[in-house]
Amino acid sequence: MADPGTDVHAFAPDRFIEEVHSFEFWFQAVEGYLSETRYGRRPETPDVRLDDAERDRLVTVLCNYCVGETAALEGASGLVAIAPNRLTKIFLSTQVVDEGRHLEVLLHRLGDLGVASPEAEIEKRASRSLLAFKKRLLDLVAGKDWEAAIFAQNVILEALEFTVFQAHAETADPVTRDVLLGIVKDERRHIGFGENELGRRLKTSPTTRVRLGAIQRELDPLVLAACDETLAQLGTPRSERPEVGRSYLAAVERLGFA
């Protein structure tokens, strides 16, 4: 017989949710992979010199990651106010902290690369598709549409970031890789939260499914275009880009949106 005190798989579902949505859980989880880092970088990670063209491409990519993370930060903080219960508000407050950290480490990495004014550089290099996605996400949050906003933010945007950052980390310079892998570890919590929150609601509400399906059809082209632009900057061959897109689509397919 499993011991419900120590065996995680013996937890009752309610106890599991209460445990993982807590600030206490978050604090002990991030301590495991962030405590030894500074701005997301491990002390032993070496700097590798990039040539001018590589550096320029990386700056463009990081600027667009900053756009995505700013959207996530503003979106998550707005979602706290419309979350349906206190446990969800607490979880979202941990996500707000995560998103703020992501933005900070990315801005710091841009500084490392010699970008004197990250704000101006982001303005100049931001993808139109990503900016359009950000505007639509924040409109959904401002409209207090919990289900649509959590779908756009924690399923679509987080799944995009999760797959693109993972793909980028495989070929990135060592410091950027550290930064990205730290972010990916946070994103696991965000995508899981969104998928589970919506999955529970979709089970009992066919009208929600229809409504979210329409939002997905509206946002998919923006997300996939942003994904394609980033992968092109990273030098990912065109033939390999659909594979990354498929990883993103798997998340929405699990919820029944094909």
Added chain:
Amino acid sequence: MSGEPERSDDAESGSGESAPRQRFVLEETGFDEVPKKYRKYYRKWKGPQDPLGPNEVLCPVCKVVIRSTRELRVGDRVYCMACFTRFSVERASDGGLEARIEY
């Protein structure tokens, strides 16, 4: 990578569902994304060439290997703490076990 099988009265690995379940002693393998007390229940997945033990299933949401102290069987409930998801263990089309999300 699945953990050390434990020598005990129910240590026989049964192929049938009615046979006693094999038990495993889990140790941390470097997975650092959950609080320390839970880390032994998870490990990093190294890709399709990374075989899963009889006490392991792959989280389809975040691709982390979920581990149990006992051999898993169809109908078992497991959780992925890295992405907060609850699963039931089901028979996969290839005959192995897979984790199916329970929302």
